[in-house]
Amino acid sequence: MDHFLYKDGILHAEDVAIPDIAATIGTPFYVYSTATLERHYRLFEEALAPLPHLVCFAMKANSNQAVIRTLGNLGAGMDVVSVGEYLRAKAAGVPGDRIVFSGVGKTREEMRVALEGGIRQFNVESEPEMRALSEVAVSLGVAAPIAIRVNPDVDAKTHEKIATGKKENKFGIPITRAREVYAEAARLPGLEVVGIDVHIGSQLTELEPYELAYTKVADLARALRADGHDIRRLDLGGGLGIPYTRSNEAPPLPKDYGDLIKRTVGDLGCEIEIEPGRLIVGNAGLLVAQVIYVKNGEDRDFLILDAAMNDLIRPAMYGAHHDIVPLVEPAPDAGHQPYDVVGPVCESGDTFARGRPLPPMAEGDRVAFRSAGAYGAVMASEYNSRPLVPEVLVKGDHFAVIRSRPSFDEMINRDTIPEWL
Numbered sequence: 001m002d003h004f005l006y007k008d009g010i011l012h013a014e015d016v017a018i019p020d021i022a023a024t025i026g027t028p029f030y031v032y033s034t035a036t037l038e039r040h041y042r043l044f045e046e047a048l049a050p051l052p053h054l055v056c057f058a059m060k061a062n063s064n065q066a067v068i069r070t071l072g073n074l075g076a077g078m079d080v081v082s083v084g085e086y087l088r089a090k091a092a093g094v095p096g097d098r099i100v101f102s103g104v105g106k107t108r109e110e111m112r113v114a115l116e117g118g119i120r121q122f123n124v125e126s127e128p129e130m131r132a133l134s135e136v137a138v139s140l141g142v143a144a145p146i147a148i149r150v151n152p153d154v155d156a157k158t159h160e161k162i163a164t165g166k167k168e169n170k171f172g173i174p175i176t177r178a179r180e181v182y183a184e185a186a187r188l189p190g191l192e193v194v195g196i197d198v199h200i201g202s203q204l205t206e207l208e209p210y211e212l213a214y215t216k217v218a219d220l221a222r223a224l225r226a227d228g229h230d231i232r233r234l235d236l237g238g239g240l241g242i243p244y245t246r247s248n249e250a251p252p253l254p255k256d257y258g259d260l261i262k263r264t265v266g267d268l269g270c271e272i273e274i275e276p277g278r279l280i281v282g283n284a285g286l287l288v289a290q291v292i293y294v295k296n297g298e299d300r301d302f303l304i305l306d307a308a309m310n311d312l313i314r315p316a317m318y319g320a321h322h323d324i325v326p327l328v329e330p331a332p333d334a335g336h337q338p339y340d341v342v343g344p345v346c347e348s349g350d351t352f353a354r355g356r357p358l359p360p361m362a363e364g365d366r367v368a369f370r371s372a373g374a375y376g377a378v379m380a381s382e383y384n385s386r387p388l389v390p391e392v393l394v395k396g397d398h399f400a401v402i403r404s405r406p407s408f409d410e411m412i413n414r415d416t417i418p419e420w421l
């Protein structure tokens with residue numbers, strides 16, 4: 001459920017008419033709904049209660065500080081994968097003891113910044129990383145709290161580019177070697193083992209892979225405790241999928257996911273951490289664009305928008321589907337015709353949809369891509385020297401620009417031409 005609905009024939013974000021935002025800042029732009037963000041966060045909170053838990057928003061999905069602040073104010077923790085995300089979380093007011101540091105290639109410098117600034121836990125992904133963290137912690141005279149990410153060799157049944165829990169993936173250590181690696185962790189100075197971490201992939205539309213993975217993690221927790229480790233936290237990762245179409249998709253609900261967690265690991269007495277990104281923010285955001293031209297090709301019509309693959313790369317990168325809806329509600333008898341919806345970037349990959357049935361569209365009409373709040377703005381680039389798209393946050397009947405559109409000068413002046421040229 002989200003808060004993007006037609007009211008009096010105009011698409012609104014909560015109580016704000018989206019064309020009013022377009023009139024103020026121009027297109028394209030991302031717009032997020034506070035009520036949707038809050039609602040989705042609370043669904044996870046309710047799903048995990050009464051287990052002791054922390055919902056750590058996976059900031060990679062959307063790292064705008066206003067989004068982070070919104071969730072942080074509700075008590076959310078953050079899952080970060082770079083020092084940049086760590087510093088953003090801190091800047092948005094999230095305390096270090098609510099920040100979990102994940103990622104397969106943390107540098108010593110990143111470890112240092114997090115240890116000095118305060119961190120809840122590092123999710124360690126390899127033995128070399130574990131040894132490096134031990135060295136950095138010793139050099140600072142502190143103990144680094146760690147969970148070790150195990151790879152349970154489970155098929156997440158999702159797009160190959162976002163599956164992470166199979167043994168051929170680069171993530172974590174094989175669960176079969178976990179006891180050995182935990183034994184080394186216990187021997188190394190400067191490390192404090194606090195738990196186990198697992199994350200098997202993103203946009204999961206079935207619960208079964210979680211069931212398999214979490215059952216393995218529960219068995220491992222018992223074995224590690226028997227080995228003398230103080231396993232008091234389980235970080236169960238993120239990945240719960242969202243519906244990208246309004247028709248027949250029905251991914252599992254947070255409530256059912258919570259029940260599964262209780263069933264598989266609930267008796268261990270551990271504090272549960274989860275790292276959802278997409279489910280919290282995906283359907284809380286739209287990308288709004290304007291039709292530049294309608295081009296009638298030989299055998300198809302192209303809708304050429306002012307948004308492009310550099311602004312929303314998911315269709316080009318994963319063949320992902322995003323529903324596209326006009327800002328002005330079509331008349332019930334308007335009918336539909338197929339369009340190839342494309343951007344102005346100079347490659348054929350800059351195609352959002354092929355043969356997409358839409359009501360007849362004209363130059364200047366505006367459309368919104370739904371489900372664009374996660375992995376939208378964060379994956380944008382300036383390809384073709386197109387300035388990064390601004391972001392807007394709506395709450396009730398007001399909105400604020402939470403990242404402004406850079407001017408062309410700002411974009412261009414980041415380059416420097418050497419004196420000798």
Ligand code: LLP
Nearest residue numbers: 058199202203238239240275276277278375
């Ligand atoms: N935790 C870890 C360790 C992760 O690697 C990820 C996502 C998450 C949590 C959050 O997963 P979520 O709940 O958002 O599914 N760019 C791709 C998605 C990449 C996901 C990477 N890792 C896309 O646009 O579909």
